[in-house]
Amino acid sequence: MILETQRLSKVYSVGQEKIPALRGVDFHASAGDFIVINGPSGSGKSTFLNLIACVDRHSEGEVLIEGQATSKLSENQLAELRKRKIGLVFQSFNLIPVLSAYENVEYPLLLLGVNSSERQRRVMGLLEEVGIKDLAKRRPDELSGGQRQRVAIARSLVTEPKLVLADEPTANLDSETGKQVMSIMRRLNEDHKVAFLVVTHDPVVTQYAERTVKIRDGQLTEENSHVVAYSAA
Amino acid sequence: MLWHIPLRNLFRNRRRTLLGLAIIALGTAMVYAVLGYVDFTMYNIRLGTVKQYGNFQIASPLLWDEKTEKFAYLIQPDTLAKVEQILSKEPGVVAYTKQLNFSGLATTPNKTKVVRATALEPNNRALDYNDLVVTDDKEHKEWNVGKGLDPADQGKVLIGRTLAKELQLKPGDFFSVTATTVDGAYNVGPLRVAGVFRLNNEVAEGQLIFVPIAYGKTLMNTEGVAKIIVKVNNLDDSVRVASSVQEKLRAAGLELEIRTWEQLAEFYRQIKGFFGALFGFLMLSVSVLVFFIVMQVLTLAFLERTREVGTIRAIGTKRSQVFSMFFMESVMLGVFGSFTGLVLGWLLGQGFNALGIGWTPPGAIAPVPVRLSLTLGNAWLPFIVSAIATLLSSLYPVTRTARITIVDALRTA
Ligand SMILES: Nc1ncnc2c1ncn2[C@@H]1O[C@H](COP(=O)(O)OP(=O)(O)O)[C@@H](O)[C@H]1O
Numbered sequence: 117m118i119l120e121t122q123r124l125s126k127v128y129s130v131g132q133e134k135i136p137a138l139r140g141v142d143f144h145a146s147a148g149d150f151i152v153i154n155g156p157s158g159s160g161k162s163t164f165l166n167l168i169a170c171v172d173r174h175s176e177g178e179v180l181i182e183g184q185a186t187s188k189l190s191e192n193q194l195a196e197l198r199k200r201k202i203g204l205v206f207q208s209f210n211l212i213p214v215l216s217a218y219e220n221v222e223y224p225l226l227l228l229g230v231n232s233s234e235r236q237r238r239v240m241g242l243l244e245e246v247g248i249k250d251l252a253k254r255r256p257d258e259l260s261g262g263q264r265q266r267v268a269i270a271r272s273l274v275t276e277p278k279l280v281l282a283d284e285p286t287a288n289l290d291s292e293t294g295k296q297v298m299s300i301m302r303r304l305n306e307d308h309k310v311a312f313l314v315v316t317h318d319p320v321v322t323q324y325a326e327r328t329v330k331i332r333d334g335q336l337t338e339e340n341s342h343v344v345a346y347s348a349a
Numbered sequence: 350m351l352w353h354i355p356l357r358n359l360f361r362n363r364r365r366t367l368l369g370l371a372i373i374a375l376g377t378a379m380v381y382a383v384l385g386y387v388d389f390t391m392y393n394i395r396l397g398t399v400k401q402y403g404n405f406q407i408a409s410p411l412l413w414d415e416k417t418e419k420f421a422y423l424i425q426p427d428t429l430a431k432v433e434q435i436l437s438k439e440p441g442v443v444a445y446t447k448q449l450n451f452s453g454l455a456t457t458p459n460k461t462k463v464v465r466a467t468a469l470e471p472n473n474r475a476l477d478y479n480d481l482v483v484t485d486d487k488e489h490k491e492w493n494v495g496k497g498l499d500p501a502d503q504g505k506v507l508i509g510r511t512l513a514k515e516l517q518l519k520p521g522d523f524f525s526v527t528a529t530t531v532d533g534a535y536n537v538g539p540l541r542v543a544g545v546f547r548l549n550n551e552v553a554e555g556q557l558i559f560v561p562i563a564y565g566k567t568l569m570n571t572e573g574v575a576k577i578i579v580k581v582n583n584l585d586d587s588v589r590v591a592s593s594v595q596e597k598l599r600a601a602g603l604e605l606e607i608r609t610w611e612q613l614a615e616f617y618r619q620i621k622g623f624f625g626a627l628f629g630f631l632m633l634s635v636s637v638l639v640f641f642i643v644m645q646v647l648t649l650a651f652l653e654r655t656r657e658v659g660t661i662r663a664i665g666t667k668r669s670q671v672f673s674m675f676f677m678e679s680v681m682l683g684v685f686g687s688f689t690g691l692v693l694g695w696l697l698g699q700g701f702n703a704l705g706i707g708w709t710p711p712g713a714i715a716p717v718p719v720r721l722s723l724t725l726g727n728a729w730l731p732f733i734v735s736a737i738a739t740l741l742s743s744l745y746p747v748t749r750t751a752r753i754t755i756v757d758a759l760r761t762a
């Protein structure tokens with residue numbers, strides 16, 4: 117079990133008002149899973165993802181990453197955990213504009229203090245896997261949306277995490293590019309034995325799921341587990 | 350650790366960076382220029398002051414304490430001989446001269462004025478007032494034939510311009526001076542005006558007269574002198590040579606006390622204090638200005654990158670690392686800006702110096718050049734001041750950036 121949540125709740129306070137965005141969610145993911153959480157806008161997808169990514173604090177319950185409870189960790193310990201164990205892919209790519217594609221992918225390795233030859237090996241390897249090796253020197257503003265998301269996917273995998281979390285990774289892409297990005301993620305999931313958890317409201321993305329979970333009003337309901345022919349897409 | 354990110358971020362919004370750089374650079378250049386001006390001016394005032402007072406003076410403590418009644422302060426010939434012996438053996442001493450001072454009444458057939466006389470050795474190499482004699486007055490052309498004092502002419506005198514006007518005297522005219530002898534008797538002597546002098550000080554021009562020391566001794570009926578004025582080869586050596594001489598005077602059992610030029614020149618101390626305060630105020634104003642403007646510039650620049658900060662925090666960058674990255678950027682801005690300011694200040698200052706501007710202060714003989722002393726020694730202070738102002742101004746925006754809430758930052762556009 118690389119990820120587990122127990123009775124996970126999140127209540128936002130806006131002035132006097134309390135907004136329950138997540139209501140006691142029990143969830144788990146195993147190594148190598150490819151899970152899609154599907155739900156309409158406002159259903160609590162981002163809230164859930166932020167909590168398991170340890171970038172936000174939950175109100176009640178617990179998040180366990182590789183068996184380790186996170187509630188009581190300090191700000192720095194959480195940063196350490198995110199850096200080593202979790203990869204993140206965002207809806208709007210979130211690359212660092214002053215860095216080239218290569219440097220963006222390299223960035224987490226600098227945080228980890230990996231030596232330069234090892235950095236080069238890993239970064240070039242991943243850029244090749246996501247098919248943009250030739251664009252390594254380009255800055256984000258010289259890349260298309262699909263290319264940027266490939267860079268972001270490479271960045272999320274470069275530290276060799278066991279879990280990658282993606283929040284609506286195709287929402288800013290046209291459907292064709294979205295499908296390409298999803299196939300890349302699915303392939304990397306197979307090749308690297310890394311678990312992917314993708315939240316989306318896009319039904320197309322769901323086709324790539326190995327396991328689909330529905331979210332509505334901050335509550336999860338498990339759908340059937342099925343394997344799709346992602347390679348056909 | 351991550352040098353390239355702050356460096357590239359610094360130049361990412363050119364207009365904003367230029368504004369920040371310009372403010373820091375202008376502040377630095379301004380402080381550099383003013384410091385250069387103050388330094389140059391103070392140097393000239395020091396030279397002028399030493400010209401007026403010598404590097405140091407030797408006299409009885411009674412004279413310095415202004416206990417001048419009964420003339421007990423006078424240095425008698427046997428003591429003087431010992432002092433001269435010490436001075437002639439002291440390496441740093443270039444020359445020395447003796448003075449005697451007395452007050453008296455200057456009288457012409459129709460007017461009397463109180464004067465203070467300095468009786469001096471004409472044409473000595475230590476302190477001579479002959480170069481103050483007016484030879485180019487536009488209004489009073491009759492003064493222009495004046496000459497300095499000469500060791501040969503006993504009964505001649507130099508008088509100030511104000512006194513010359515008040516007593517209606519010109520070179521060649523006579524007046525009499527009445528003074529008390531050391532025994533308390535009145536004594537009167539004739540004096541012939543050799544020349545009219547000017548000083549920077551109107552009051553002094555109305556009171557001071559210069560006569561040969563031999564005349565002063567005769568008039569006061571004494572062999573003693575009031576003080577010995579010493580010239581040292583190097584201005585910066587004044588204090589060192591003075592204390593060395595003081596040591597030897599004490600060893601010889603002489604009850605004499607030395608005052609250096611800086612102790613004597615109250616005017617110098619005042620102007621030094623004034624320039625110090627002026628410069629301090631300028632530095633403070635520039636720092637405050639740089640502080641607030643740069644803080645504004647950095648706050649806006651960092652605010653624009655909120656989502657980026659959220660991103661790098663989300664993927665595992667610690668707060669302290671975000672702090673270092675943004676602080677580094679501010680350090681670079683401060684160092685670049687201050688350095689640019691020095692170069693700018695130097696270039697503009699050279700241009701200004703090349704113009705050769707000068708002004709004639711009231712009472713001065715020749716125009717005083719207005720120059721900026723653009724030395725390396727004057728560069729480090731402006732550099733440090735604006736670099737530090739920049740760093741301080743960055744603390745708040747940098748801290749705020751390091752402390753953002755990740756999810757909120759990720760939500761911003
Ligand atoms: N920071 C916040 N403050 C207040 N309410 C929030 C905040 N973030 C999300 N919400 C609310 O929580 C619910 C779930 O939001 P979110 O997790 O963003 O949904 P989704 O990603 O599925 O669109 C929504 O009702 C939303 O308005």
Ligand SMILES: [Mg+2]
Pocket residue numbers: 161162163
């Ligand atoms: Mg969302």
